[in-house]
Amino acid sequence: MSNLMASRRQKAGDDGERSLIGPPSRHVDENLPDRDAPKPLFVYLLAFFSALGGFLFGYDTGVVSGAMILLKKEMNLNALWQELLVSSTVGAAALSALSGGYLNGWLGRRICILVASFIFTVGGIILSLAPDKVVLLVGRITVGLGIGIASMTVPVYIAEVSPPHLRGQLVTINSLFITGGQFIASVIDGAFSYVRQDGWRYMLGLSCLPSVLQFFGFIFLPESPRWLLQKGRSLEAHQVLSQIRGGQNIDEEYDTIRASIEEEEKDLNGGGPVIFRILRHSPTRRALIVGCGLQMFQQLSGINTVMYYSATIVQMAGVRDDKQAIWLAAATSATNFVFTLLGVWLVEKVGRRKLTLGSLLGTGLSLALLAVGFLLSAQNSPPITLHPLDPQNSTCRTYGSCEGCMLDPDCGFCFLENGTNVYDSSCVPVNQSSTDHAAWGRCSNGTEASDNPIWAYNYCPSSYSWIVLFGLILYLAFFAPGMGPMPWTVNSEIYPLWARSTGNACSAGVNWIFNVLVSLTFLHVAEFLTYYGAFFLYTGLAMLGLIFVLGCLPETKGLQLEEIENLFAGQLCSCGEPSPNSNRHVQYIRVKGSNYLPSDNDASDVE
């Protein structure tokens, strides 16, 4: 009973409505069969224009690998500059995602999306016109700032304008656009890799098209009604909500949002910065742990390493032609994209929790398969049979097989091939200005060796590479529908309005910080643990993630945003079971527009 009272106290602050307390299964949206639930077109339009932010996130993070192949030759970039141009964007995204929380609360979601698309456009222009590497770096930091703001604002905006029965699907569309952006970027990379002179300018500059489209779209699109209500602009909020819901009766939804905001205002958990209030208030603190944990485990399961390394994996499997390898890497991003589509379809069918659990389990198993593939390749690594005189007396001459040679970033494997048979192999230093060639000898640039030796940098030829290739496809098939989109989707729904932008800013920041950490450490980890060791490590981390999700992620499917806070009222890790405080919740029903006051004696008020 005390739970009931607490629940009622929590929600019954609005006169003019009466509260009905009932189990989650009874609430309005779940009673409607999916096919009968209204699907107002306008909300799809909003989701599309917002998700262009996701597209830009995917495009700008994905396009750089292809651009770098041309850039490093044209601008003579050394390893440090290449690293800077790739990681600066992700680092800037981390910073701007963290500060995006404040901007979101202050300026609103719409203005933040406008600011992000403006920054994307400016960044794209800087990049396409850059006369030197310093300006390129400025451009890459600029787009990173846009990505950070977009990555935390767009899911929040979509979640706030969506009706509950479509919310998971629509927010997941943003992730579909991220992987779509990565896929289109790889196709553009492939197409413009033939344009040796300035091809990179087109690759980097083309991002201006979607950002301009988004900017003009958002000039005409409305602000989130929830944010408007929070700012006391109730008339506008009512109008916007009714526009978004296609003229349906919105009174009930409007009242629920308003009541919850009024309740939040009464119970602001003292003053001070929002992050401190989040940490002081246990339900939001728990939600923040779940949100940040999900984002951390998303990156720790190694998605960006696998994507980055996919070109090498296909080379290892025997595709030696550069162009073919680029197109096969595009096929990898296409796989990521197609399987995210599966996630969009599944999220409202099986729910967030089951989807994430199934995805993590499959991701872990595929990582183990990848590791086994690398282990077998290492154990059967081709021996080094030639030991040419090394003028630099480098470490390369000390290795007995390809495995040790390829793990040393300063060396590469030069060999001849007859079917699957490797012969006349040597380990020689890599050319410091381009890893495409050896520093000297048969595999160096400009050497016209009649027997056409093959230069393998970062990989070894292996007859077990099909296991690795299979592991890669399996990994994407499991990761993309669940662990890819769910951290973004779940974060957009688990915080109450007052904590939503700050909560999302923190969790998006965690995502970007772990993205930089994992990508920057991968080669070093591989150097110390070997490739199979690195992939076994990711397997272990994915399994830890599985335990975390199993223990801590509740199901949010079908609930109103205002109801979700209750899921975190109980202890943190309750294995997805709703806490005792959350299995009753309140519905607000306007009774003929009258000022109906809830009464404790009213039989309809209790179960």
Ligand SMILES: O[C@H]1[C@H](O)[C@@H](O)[C@H](O)[C@@H](O)[C@H]1O
């Ligand atoms: O959800 C996205 C998506 O899965 C991308 O493919 C990945 O590159 C991002 O890091 C991730 O946040």
